[in-house]
Amino acid sequence: MSSSTTTADAVPPVPGEVETSLGKRILILVMVVLGSTLYATTLLIASTLLPQMQGTMSATQDEIAWAMTFNILATAVATPMTGWLAARFGRRETMIWSVFAFTLTTLMCGLADSLETLILWRVLQGALGAPVIPLSQTILLDTFPKRQQGLVTSIFGMAVVIGPVIGPTAGSLLSELYSWRWAFYMIVPVGLISFAGLRLTLPYDRPSGRASLDWTGFLSLSVAIACVQLVLSRGQRLDWFDSAEIQIEAFIAVVSFWIFLAHSLTAERPFLNLRLLLDRNYALGLILVLIYGMLNFTPMVLLPPLLQQHAGFPDALIGEVIAARGVGATIGFFLAIFVGRMDPRIGLIAGFTVQTLSGVWLMAIDLNVDMNTLMLNSLLQGVAVGVIWVPLTLVTFSNMSAANLAEGTAVYHLLRNIGSSFFISICVAEIVRATSTNYSRMVELVNPYNKALALPWVTGGWDYETVSGLAKLSKEISRQAAMIGYINAFGLYTTCSALAIPLILLIGRRARR
Template identity: 85%
Template structure:
């Protein structure tokens, strides 16, 4: 039941990524606007994740877990019922915020329930179970969105969420809230404001021409001020919201950087591929869902591999996983608009294997020297940075797609002129006609497709670069060590 609750979150993320093109059309939104449905959901999850420890202490693990699942289910239903971009983003924010405690609390419950020697196996089984939903979810979601509408992909999660809520109420042992943890509101609010402002800058910067906009300047100033308040307060407060002293542990500090990069790589392809495939390559929603689902299949394989790799030095699994991410990124950079579904499924499978292989050794290496007393807080920060990495990097990549598409379109249309002799050759122009308005419109559409593809290739290049940056950091991670 604990695993089922965690599965709901990952399933919703993958389904939402499959539905982005349909939601974009329904809401009459641009590509960067509809991406907010993903980024602000992840951001809300990131902001609320560190509150997991306080919520569990204040209300108890059982109450926090069960009510998070129920409220997450209710907001998922409201996402499907949304009729405007604003209401969709609002419910996605609430969905992420209210469901945030589920995954870190699930992991904490499992790690506390099993001895240290079994935690690698438990983490692998937990990871494999969590990816079962993402395998089935996008496939069914894509089918339902094609047969009915994108709303039914959200609605189908509701009965599973209700079953999970009932099962958790019946199976989780009752525990008494300790109530001993006081929430540091100054640290929480300053960190939340800083993260939210950075996200707004990244999400709206390209549309508002970055620092030529007064709004962007204000948001940047507020983000810097709020982050300075958070750091100063955390270093001087007796009980800060986040204990920065944990960063003195080398493995934990490096693990946070690596999990942030892991988050950057985790969801970005799933946000970029659906709009590219539907709008520019003509793929149906059901086929896009199958391509996304192949990633879940790969993750399942990766977690099986991680069980055996986990017996060795964790750095071996980490280097192998991030190397696969580099390979998949280079593969994506070599694609064009004539790509077939089998190639995309194979690439998605490789990405999934990499995700599965990385997760277990990364988690074990990060917390190898973390004491049990700091495990709950350390886990919360761990998931916080994973989600921040996802949200920020998605916004950066979408902004690059929009920027590069516009710039490349301007450069490509310069070639369509009477002085370009290549356009006089019939085997070059093909079906395009530069002598009529209809022909020019068709040519303009093709130029738009190719310009967009170049923008996506740039984004895939950022993905590849981020993957490669992780490998030198892995060499600094310490080997196995018993927790203090």
């Protein structure tokens, strides 16, 4: 191999061929980055649209959150299938048709006329588009020579980070001017351009066909995850285990997960190799990436309904708050370059500490919060996300052999997405529970025997002797009860951030050589 490489380097290339080759590589870079950026942007755009979609679909807050959680869950389940799909159909065809399917399902999300159809298309959007991100990086690394791979990876990473900064801002502006549907529609023409460009530029590759999918492991794990998600999403509304539906879903989840564990430990080539957990750094890295996933998208799902429905923010300003998080993530990735020169545990501790501080700050806000506070807090969250990601990836795979890297990465991203989906459902359930409980407690105080209501500064602000006055007072109590629920959810967010810090100290100092 070394002799052939030397010979190839020694032969002077034809200038025209070099230009064509370079131009084609740049086109591949542009189209691949375009497709992957659109996929990453969709999640953030959807988070800003939740309040509007909730009104259109006549859904409750926990029901409309399914549009986010089930999309993330579908992505988590489908991502580990990327290797099998690429081996079965080829990377080119898998990438091209994943972008097309993602674009088509995005259009159908905008056309959805009911909550059920919206969730269905969001699930298909996440599942069919899941191969885009892992295949994008693989294609770029295979297209460019090693001396250019560092630059290309940086461009790819920055585009994926900057895209979600622009997306929520443009999407929220369109939703305010027209409707939330146009935030999905705006992605469609760009997706079609990416589809056409990939079809014209990506080189043909022959499917190897050698990879096999462990269907028993895949289906049992998928059923277990889906049932747990249903329990978390519907439990609060159905009164948890007092409901027969929740009992059945929990039973199926336990049985499916048991089948998955038993099969994975006994099969020759399981869907996910659990023996990789014997590596301490990898096992700790999976716990940390689960926590990272729990913290990653939760504020972006919780803040838009709070700001629009209870604090009176317009959609355009909510988009700016979400976009500030993307700006912070960009800054965080730059900081990670310098932090990476030190012990990775320093970067992890710093990132999770910043995440914890942002959570404490969120717990201190009220319904009179100003725009500057929200944007600074969102920026801080983004910085933490960017700083954590690089050292977390380094320590997780520090001891892993190249042969197990692909499978280890699949589990890594699977747990990150599962953490996001499950934790969002838990936080939304807590908001619904706390809102109802605190409303019931506070309305008990509105009665003729409460002497506090006779104070001049109270009677001047609230008229509780007329129907309209009581309606206004009830609305205000609902706002304050909801705010308590959000503070509780931010408390869960802060607690999880803080719990990650002691785990970082257990990470091994050095990788085995």
